[in-house]
Amino acid sequence: MPSSRTILLIDDNPAVARAMEIAFRMAGHRLDTAAGPEDAFSRLAQRRYDAILLDMNFTPAESNGEQGLACLARIIADDPAACVVVITAHSGIRIAVAAMKAGARDFAMKPWRNAELIAKVDAAIARGAPAAPPSLHPGAPPEPARLLGDSPAMHALRDLIRRVGPTPAGVTITGPPGSGRTLTALALHAASAQADTPPPRIDLRDEAAWARLDQGGGTAILRHPDRLDGIAQARLLDRIPAGLRCLAIADGTASLDPALRRRLATIEIAVPPLADRGDDAVLLARHFARIAAERFGRPAARMTEAATAAIRAATWPDEVRGLALAVERAVLLSEDGMIDAAALAMPAPVAVATFGAAPDANFDLSDAERVMIEAALREHRHNVTHAAAALGLSRGALYRRMARYGL
Incomplete structure (x- = not known):
């Protein structure tokens, strides 16, 4: 009997999800469900799955499979070894053929x-299951990157990683602290031939850590x-x-000695600040909220329209890292999800505050206040x-702000 597997189903039909979860559980497998691509990428960023079951349409009026093919292309681009089994209607044989050409198993x-479906998934896993990397504990695949x-901006960043990652070139990753520089380095490493060996992370400000440079070839992340x-x-x-490939994380390359710059920065990759990523802040907030709810045993988190507007309009002092902290705190404080x-x-650490009272609040109120008030x-x-x-305002305070903005 096949060993227990963890499967991700990407399907927007709750009835299908419930039926499949029961069927796979009875077969000894675990099935997680994502209602669409955004939820799927959030889950794939958190863990690797033995197989992915992918429906090809997520909008009731759509039947051309374009949504599924776009999702498949992103999954395979991020992880060429992903085991994807697509699901389509009998009339969708053309879509199935296109999916197979695009990397579905x-x-x-x-x-x-x-x-039959469970047997097909088991067979797809068995056909392409890679050997477990010897450097990892059994059953513990490399963490997703x-x-x-x-x-x-993020599509361009991922495209650059796909082109540069497989090469041995030295890369210096710049951008605001907290924007995802380390994750970018890990994504570059994941796209390389050394992906099965975790790279050491060396903070060069600690001279004692330099000894880890002497471990030989492979890849190292130098901070x-x-x-x-x-x-x-x-x-x-x-x-x-x-023989060491260096992925450096720096605030910039201008202060590097030219010889060292040539060694570390054959190419410079600048991670865009969150302010340049449009609605990605909302997408990331939902991702952090889902993870926090699971981690802390809280109800599945939902955001009000005003909260979404605040996230979209905010200037986060610590970039993505600051957004994650704010969302985790909000999940803990929420009583009903x-x-x-x-x-x-x-x-933090103030227990109760109004959104205009604290100078160190998590976003730029001068830009976001009107947007939040209108949304609320x-x-x-x-x-x-x-x-x-x-x-978080009194009625009088809200009336004053409404008058200020002509609302």
């Missing part, structure tokens, strides 16, 4: 018999080479083994009392 036609986001003085940079250049703008605006009023059908409570 097999396809199943609707309607299916559970036993997936960069979430649908903005043009803060730009913060070394000229003498230390020259010593570092002499110390780096010839609903996250409102007041919970997001609450700065729409959401609560212009009930000022309810909108004020959602925003």
